[in-house]
Amino acid sequence: MQTETILYIIIAGIIALLLALFQYIKGTQKVSKLNVLFSFIRFVTLFSVFLLLINPKFEQLTLTTEKPSLVIAIDNSSSIKHLKQDENTLNVVDRLSQNKELNAKFNISKYTFGEQLIPFDSLRFTEKQTNISDAFSQLSEVYSDLNTATILISDGNQTYGNDYEFITSKYKSPIYPIILGDTVTHTDLKIHQLNVNRYAYLKNRFPVEAIITYNGNSNANSRIVITQGNATVYSHAVNFTKNNNSKTINFTLPANRVGVSNFKATVIPIENEKNIINNSKNFAVEVIDQKTKIAIVSDFPHPDLGALKKSIESNEQRSVAFLNSNEIINQINDFQLLIVNQPNNKFKKLFDVIHRENKNIFIIVGTKTDLNFVNRTSENFNQVITNQTEDYQAELNPNYAPFIIDDIDFESFPPLKSNFGAVEFSIPFETILNKKLGNVSTNQPLLVSFEANQRREAILFGENIWQWRAQSFINTKSFNAFDNFIGKLVQYLASNKRKNRLNVEYESFYNGNTNVIIKAQFFDKNYTFDTRETLNINVKDENSDEEKTFPLILKNNNYQVDLSSLPPSTYSFTVKATNENISKSGTFQILEYNIEQQFLNANVVKLNQLAENSGGTSYFIDDSNDLINNLLSNNRYASIQKSNKNIIPLVDWKYLLIIIALSLASEWFLRKYNGLI
Template identity: 45%
Template sequence: MPVTNVLLITLAAIFALGFVFFKYFLGNKNPGQSTYILAGLRFFTIFILLLLLINPGFKQLELEIEKPGLLIAVDGSSSIAHLEKGDSVQQMANVLQEHPELKERFNIQTYTFGQEIRKVNQNEDIDFKASQTNISSALRDLEHLNRTSQTALVLLTDGNQTLGEDYSYFKNRGNIGVFPVVVGDTTAQTDFYISNLNVNRYAFLNNNFPVETIVNYSGKQELETRFEIRQGTTVLYSRNIKLSPENSSEVISTTLPATRLGRTVYEAVVVPVTEETNVLNNSRKFVVEVIDERTSVLILSSILHPDLGALKKAIESNEQREVSIVTIKDFQINKLSDFQLIIIYQPNDSFIPVFEEIRNNNHSSWIITGTQTNWNFLNAAQENFSRNASSQTQDFFGTYNPNYSGFQFEDLEFDKLPPLEDRFGNMQFGGTPFSALLYQKVEGVDTKDPLLAVFENNTAKQAALFGENIWKWRAQSYLETGTFENFDNFISKLVQFLANTQKKERLSVNLEPVYLQGENLQIEALYFDRNYVFDPSGQLEIKLENQESGELVAGAMLASANRYVFEIDNLVPGEYSYEIKEIKSRILKRGNFIVIENNIEQQFTSANISAMKNLAENNAASLYFLNDPESLIKRLMTEDVYVSVQKSREKTLPLINWKILLFFLVLSLAAEWFMRKYFGLI
C-alpha cells in the first residue's frame, strides 16, 4: 500500500478518536459503561466513513488456467451434400465437440466456411449450402484469430476449392497445428468434366470470336467421347476427344461467328459416357454480347515514352477499343474525325493544327503533361487551365476524391502509387466547369489542385493529367495485386466516359450483362439533381423480374458513398429485366441481364486427395479420414504442445467495493441508535 494511503488512514483514526474524545469524554468526569459503548460505536462509524472517502486499494493475485484451443473448421459448401457426406461430417464434428477428454483438455470452437467463415453456435446444424469454397481464406482467418496461443485446427473438407489461392501451400506459423480430415471418396471415378472455359464477353458483328475450353478426365482406362458447342439445339462445333490416365487433359480452341446483335447463350458440352455417374460437370454455359460499335482512340505524341505503351495496353484491355499511337509529324489532320477520343501527350508548338481542329469540331480529348511539355504553347492553345511553369520539376502524388460523381471508379490507393513528374509552377483554371478525380499531394501536403480533372463543355469532354510516368502506376498496381486489371479498369472507365458524347443522364445504372449462378449480384446507380450534382437524398426503388417464371424481386436502393447500391444473391438462372425508378422525379431506367447456370460445387465427384496430402506434408501433419475419428482424437490427446497454462494476474481492488464495510457501517449506526433509545438519550 502506498505511504500516502497509510498516512491518510492514520490521520483518519486520529480524527475519529479526537472527535469521540471531545464528544464523550471532555468534561465528563464519571463516564459510565454506556458512554464507552456509544463512543466505540461512534468511532467505528466515523472511521469507516473516512476509510471509504480515502478508498485505498488492495492488491489481489488471481490464478487462472488457460486451455489450448481446438478449432473445428467444417466445409459448409454444397459439394459436401452432393457427395452425400453431410450427415457424416456433422456426426464427426459432434463427436469432436462432445468428446469428454477433448472438452477437458481443450477450449473447443466450431466454424463453418464456404466463401466466408463464420462461427457455429452450440447445437446448430450445418446446412452445407454454400455456393463457393475458399479453403485458403478460412485457414488464414483462423490463424489470424488465434495467433497468440497454441491451437489445434481440425479441417473437415473434401479439398475441392472454387475460390482463392492454392491452399495446399499453406504453412502454419508455429502456433497452429493443422489436422486435415478428408471428406468423400478418395478413389478417382470415371468422369469427363470442363475445368475451364475462356471467352470474351463481347464480340463484334460479322467477326469471329475465340472460345477456349479445357476438358479434363479422371478414370482408369482410355475412353473416347465428343465435345460440342451448342446454341439451343443447334450444334455449332463438334470434335471427338480421346483421354486416358496418362493423357488426362485437352485444350480445345475454336472460333464462332457473331451473326446477330445482342446477347446469345451458348453451351459447351462433353457428351457423357456410360461409365459416368456425375454428368453435371459435363456442360458449361456462357454468354456473348455482340455489338457493332468500336471505340477508336488516338494517342498523339512528339516523343517516345513508356506511358504511351502503358496507355495502349490499358485501353485495349477492353475488346471494344482500338488504340493508334502516331507521332505528330506523321499525322494527317484530316484523319482526326476517325477517332472518338484524342489523347495529346506532352504537346508543343507542332500541335497547333490539332488544337484548332479539336476546338472547331468539338472533339473529346485528354491532355497529359510532363517535363517535356511546352507550357507557354499549352497555356495559349486552350482556356481550361494554365501553369506558370519553371525549369524545375516537381513530384506529384495523387489522392482519391470520393465525391467525384461523373462515373464510378475504385480507389487504387493512389496516394501509395509512385509520384508523377511535371514542371513546377502555380496552376490556374479558366471558366469551364471541371471536376477532380484525383487531387495533388506535394511533399506530403494535400492540396485542392487537381492531378486528374475532367472539363465538360456541351457534348464534348476534355480531361487533363498533370504529370508523366503513369506507366509506373500500372506496374505498381501489378506488383500489389498480381494483375493489371484494377488499373486497366480505371483507365477503361475514364476513356469510356470521355469518348461518350451523349447527353448526361440524371439516372445511370452500372450493371454487368451476365452473372454466374451463385455470384453476388450488385447493381449500382447514380442519381443527379438538375445541376448534375450527385443527390444523396433520392428515393430509388428497383424491381427485378424473371422473364421465364414471372417472379418479382423489389426493394430500395441504399445510398453508399457517391452511389446507390442494391445487392442480391442466389438468383435462379434465367433472363431478368430490371426497372429503377426515382420516386420524387419519376425518372425511370430499364434494362436486362442474364444469370447463367454454373453450379460449380456439384461438379466434383471425389475428394481432392492430392491437395490434402500436400497440405498435411507442408504442416508436418498426417491425413485423417471420416471413418476413423479415434486416430485423430488419440493424436490430439498425445500432442505435448497442447497443454494448459496457468496464468497469474494481479488486480487492485478499491476498498469501496467491499460490501461488508457497508454492512458494518449500517450495523454500527443501528446499534448506536438502539443504545441511545434504550438509555433515553433520544
C-alpha cells in the same frame, strides 16, 4: 524494494513515533491510557504522511493461465451438399463443439468459408465458390501464435484463388484436415475448362478452346458438341486412354449478329458415368460492330503509357495506338479519344486541331509538362507555376457524379509526382480524386473531368500511375480493379452521349458462378446526384414470365441491387424512380453453371499434402474421434502460465489515504469527546 528506501521508512517511523510521544507524553506527570491512544493515532497519521512523501514502490506479481486456441474452419460451399456430406459435416461440427475435454483444454473458435471467411453462424452449404487459400490468409492475420491448432473440415475442392497447398509459408500453425466426400475413383468425362473471349466482332470468327479430361482405366470414345439453341454449330470426336486422359480442342465459331450469342458445349456421356453435370458448360459471346479506338500521344516513352494501354485493352472492345504529336495530326478522326501525355510547345498544332474538331481528350500533366503552354492553350483551367514538385497521394471523392466509381483502396496507392501549385478552373468541373499530402487533404484536384462545348475532357495532375496498377495487383492479386477504373473513365470520355438523369450499369450476361450486381445513379434536374430518390427494379424472367421487384440500396455515390439469387435464365428489367416518371430498361442473361457440382471426390492428395506441410495430420470423417484424442494427448497444446510483474508506487494505494483520513477524524472526535478541544 531498495535498501535506501527501507532505511528512509525506518527513519520516518522513528521520527513519527518521537513526534507523537513529544506531543502527548512529554510533560505529563502520569501517562494515561488516553494519552497512549492519542500518541498511537498521531503516530499512524504522521507515519502515513511520511510514507506518502517517500513513496516506496512495491512489486505485484499476477499469474494467468492461457489456453491454446483451436480454430475450426468449415467449408460452407454447395459442393458439400452435392457430395452428400452435409449431414456428416453438421454431426462432426457438433461433436467437436460439444466435447467437454476439448473445451477445457482449448479456446475454440469456429468459422465458415466459401468465397469469404466469416465467423460461424449457421451452415447452409449454399456458397457458390470455394477459396480455401483466402480463408487461411485471413486466419493468419488473427492467429499468429504458434500455440494454435486448426481443424479444416472440407472436401478440398477449391474453385478459385491461390493454391492452398502452399499456404503454410504464411500460416505457421499445424492444420488437421477432416476429409469430406467419397474417395472411390469413378469413371468420369468432363469439360475441365472452356476458354473464350467475352467479345467478338460482327462477321468475324472467334476462337474457342475446350480442355476435356477423362478419369478411368479403360479406353473411352466420345464427342464434343457445340449447340446454339437447337442447332449444332460444331462437333468433334474425342478418344481417351488411361494414360492419354486429356484433350485440348481448338476451333472457331461465326459471329453473325450483333448482341449476346449463347452456346452450350457438351461432351457426350459414356457408359456408367456417375456425374454428367460436369459434361456440359454454357458460354456466351457479345458480338459488337466495331472497336473503340484510343490514341496515346507522347513525344517520349514513359511507364504510364504501357500501363494505360494494358488497362484499356483489358476490355476487348477497345484498342490503343501509340503516336507522337506529329503523327496524330492526319489520323485524328480515326480515334474516339486522345490521351495526351505531358504536352509542350510541340503539341500546338495538335491542340489547334483538337479544338477545331471538338475531340474528347485526356491530358496527363507531369514534371515534363510545359505548364506555360498548357495554361495558354486551355481556356478552362490555369495552374500556378512554382517550378517545384511534390508527391501527392490520392483521396477519392465519394460524391463524383458523372459515372459510378468504386473505391479500389486509392489511399494505399503510392503517391504521384505532381507540380506544386494551385489549379483554378473557369468552368464547372467534377473531382474524381483529390490530392492528399500525408494525412492532410489539400482540397486540390488530382484527377478531374468536365464537359465544355459539347466535348468531354479529363486531366490527371500527376505521373507514375503505372505504380498504382502494380499496387492494385499487390492488394487484390489481380489487375481487374484498376483496369475497371481506367475502363470506366475511358468509356465516359470516348462517348458524347448527352446526360441522362437515370443511368444503369450492368453486364449483358453473367456466368452462373458470379455475383449479379446492377448499379444505378439518379440525378436531379440540375444533374446533381440525388440521394433522396427511391429506386426499384422490376425483373421479368422471359422463360417463365415470373416477375419480381427489388429495391436498390444507396451505397456511396450509387444505388445497387444484388440479383445473385435469381436462377439461370434470360431477364428483362426496368429500373424506376418512385417520385418521378423516369425509368430505364434493359436485358441480361444468367448462364447456367455451378462450378461446385463439377466434383466427384474429395481432393485427398492435396489435403494430405497440406497437413504434411503444416506439421498436422489428415483424417477421414469417420476417424474424427482419433483427431480429438490426438489433440487431447498432444503435449504441444499445453496451457501456458504467464506471470505479469507490475511496479506499483505507494501513492497509488488509495487505502493509505483512507487510513490518514480515519486517524485524523478519530483523533479529532476523541479529543472533542473528552473535552480537550
